[in-house]
Amino acid sequence: MTSDDEDEELRRAIALSLQDVHGSPLPSDNMASRDVNKSNVNNNTANGKKESAAMIQYGASQASAPHKRRHSSSTISIESDDAGSKKQKLDLEDRKSSPARPDAPPPFPNVRGLLRKTWVFGQPRDNDIKIEEVLRPSDLRLAVLSAFQWDMEWILNKVKPTTKLVFVMEAKEEEVRKQWRTDADHYKNLVLCFPPMPGQVNRMHSKLMLLSFENWIRVVIPTANLVPYDWGESANPNNRVSGVMENSLFLIDLPRRSDGKLTARKDLTDFGRELLSFCESSTFPPYVIDGLLKFDYTNTKHIQFVHSVGGSHIVGPAETGLFGLSRSVRNLGMEVERRKALFVQPSTAKGSEVHVDYATASLGALNYPFISTFYDALLGREVKQPTKGATSNPIQLLKRVFRIFFPTYDTVATSTKGTDSGGTIFLMSKWWNADTFPKELMRDHVSRRAGILSHSKMILVRHVSVASQGDASSSRGAGSIDPAYLYVGSHNLSESAWGKLVTDRATKKLKINCANWECGVIFRIASPEQKGEELDFALCEGGSLDSIPWELPGRPYENHRPWFCMEDFP
Template identity: 40%
Template sequence: MADSEDEDLKLAIALSLEQSQSNAARPTNFIPASQTSPHDFREASGLSQLDRKAMEKERLARIAARTCQRSISPPELTRNSERPNKTRRLNCGHPSSPVKNNGLPDTQSDTYTSAPLQYPAGIVKRTWALGHERSNDIKIEEVLQSDSVRIAVLSAFQWDTEWLLDKINASRTKFVLVMQAKEEAQRQEYLRETQNWPHVRLCFPPMLGQVSCMHSKLMLLFHAEYLRVVVPSANLVPYDWGETGVMENSVFLIDLPRLSDNQRMVRGELTPFGEELMYFVDAMGMQEDVKEGLLKFDFEKTKHLGFVHTIGGAHLGEKGKRTGFPGLGRVVRSLGVQTEDPIHIDFAASSIGSLNDGFLRTIYNAAKGQEDGSGAPSSGGKRSKSDFFGKTSTIKSQPAEEMKDYFRVYFPTDETVHRSTGGPNNGGTICLQSKWYDAATFPREIMRDYQSKRRGLLSHNKIMYVRGQQYGEGDAKRPIAWAYMGSANLSESAWGKKVTDRATKQAKLTARNWECGVVIPMPMDTSGVLAGALDMNVFKDIIGLPFEIPGQDYGEKRPWFFMG
């Protein structure tokens, strides 16, 4: 996998944010791509806009003044080979009198309207799309629940904070913004710009060494009586949430009830989902009071789910088994859906890396629940298992020539993007480079055209559907099926790579991105047989199938390339 992969992704995002002069003006906190560098990309965070008292007043005025002609679409994509210039400094105003930030209050300290739990067992919805009939979809306002959200912990790769603040009652909601800031100077700049705003705190996940992308999307929404955990594929920008009718995403939500009588969970007694969520927020450097707040809610209803993450950086020993693709395999085993038999994978992604058979086998074997990416058998099977950091198993992986029968990747063709509602000018966050696709090692035979069932929409989804079978009692086999959805695309940067540490000569996992997602097994009936036929329709009622299945192979067509 090319080392430049994430730099190219950042360049794609920067290019996608180019704004033509004919478009309506962006918010004043927007930094155009012509003033950014793909090697030092800074999201348009608008931190200087966060004066809550004034902001709420301005928010109401903006709503009244806004017309339907305001451009909130992805700006036109340019194919200029010149890289943008250095990012300019965010302009920040200063309040007349500083206010000390005393931390986040308890969510029960004030009186708020709290609705009953909407999604106590978890649910997956697609994002609403302007101009399309509403069906199992959700708007950003319905996710955030502005009337009752007390504290909002938000993370994303792209931000439009003025738009976001229109969706939340900014005068009564406290924020923790998890943001990308690789350099210390940038972190200090952001901290200076928010030091006098009592309602906003920042969290900067570590980005040492080759880590270059804080790509995870996670919302922790604290209400008086429940915690809403949200894992979307959408960034915090209007077009990812359907407000221009050109892009679709997916959203996982679950509402967890508050424990009674000031009780709190003990970390060792959390469900595996809760344990991995806490492990992830620990790694991000989340503030202690936020983590303590999470333990005041009941994670019992997450026991059928898995939380999967990629923590940017290098990881030795047990840490290397817990994140990235080994972490995926670990979660698959913990949910009891591991297998040694062949599986079918259908992976829809908005960004494709420099694929080759070796990387595909890594993901394939992790999805089987194996302990390494080279074919080590899964725990609990009939064969001896191999440690991820130990001797590589001699059991052969799925042969490369057969991979095309088991692995399908959904990504739009150039023709599909050109025929979409927004056209090629809205394809800047859909990324694949021709130099990768045209390489002799790229498995072109597995590619399928992504065509949304909502005609004309492009996709920012990252969904992996897995189907197979496993041994039950004796030699009997039973079907299994599960899905991953979250922020991780199909790239080595997103899932990590096993390498040898130069200093210790030990194996380690390295990852350039921060990612997170959920694994959702399909339900079994009381006899242990999968409810429904073992084809793609098994996902229809739980995860949804937003695109055409099985999809057309490319034939003579070419994929969409963001920059040639």
């Protein structure tokens, strides 16, 4: 199974499943009007089922959308009359349940970074965050928003009409881009950006927010798309019993330079440099690129921005995908050889192994050679193209140290809203049934919040004492020498997301083909046992094992099977 085959299967599956994730059609993303009383009928079909353009961006399937209706997205709804004037209306009941901003927040409170799970309607508030608290719409001047799936009306309702907006979207065909730009002309404050999608590039899957305020900028790397479902809300006003989907995010607030100058590129931290490079590759508007240099990146020395730039890249000049991940691990000081040297204790003379827990919302056609290469990247090792069918690490080692968290059918079926909620959790049964699929690595992905499903993409990487293998994957780090680091971002576990290693036919050099645009962040985290001098690194708030939102060590599948979106979604 090639990554191209994976992309086509994923295209079909999501187009089918997202037509009615919430049990009712979603509001339209037709940007020519924000009148919730008008409707557009979407005549596009896939295998006889309507696609929801309000939920998903796919190139040619973006032209129209299903019936619009008012929804319970909370806070402000904006209506436009035919003359284009905007009226603001506040839903007081929704306002109580979803405040637009925290009470009396400090100017830029998260200078070291913040890790949070997203709020879910009907769940107790506990170290979570709402999209209004992320956006802070009362103070927001410019928002650059990147996502794979969109509910345009919903996200436009979350900001003031005067806020300047840049939407970074997927549109592979030029004809589709022209249509979107024509529609966007109706809004003087809205600019659209379409990252290049040549040849084999099939997904603009990255999720990123750059939120500019008077004296600071907020950089947000969420796992959520820009749809109410992913932020714990419901698109159906008649069903407000509970949200069902959780996501996660990392954010950090950076102050504007007091001297008014631009930061020289050579003086940027690794995080700042890679963020800027990714934005340039994505063809963000020049004023956004220049604007990023107006801020102070000093407080990002403890984090790394990782990405997959869509396209084919010769290894060396442009390190992205698996190669960028490996470099970022080394830059963070978390390469396996260095960590073992620091943390092997006399009582654990046999040393440690690096354990990986990968929570994902989508799986490709996996095999052990890919898992082994990916494992090397997570350890900061040199990434090499594997010999066909061979692995760079023993398979028995991978079975012991690598765990993949993906929900079983039963977990989805018994969630708050049952099988209707599984439309964005993707795995094909034919990939699972292949002899090469690493079934032994699978664990049930169960949220710590009862009845909630997860769309998070997170990787926990930690060193575990060989003498404590029985505790290696415990939820609170028993057996851990050093919890090492955490990844949060848009990458699911697939070659499409992290890149496929191939030999260039013309130059015979190694290159990486990234079928998706993706981005994320890695940063060190602490175990409950670590304190004092052991914490000589900067930690973001929430940067500990206690913030992991899913159950560890996780139940092995045993006699259960995964959730198959194509077969199981109603």
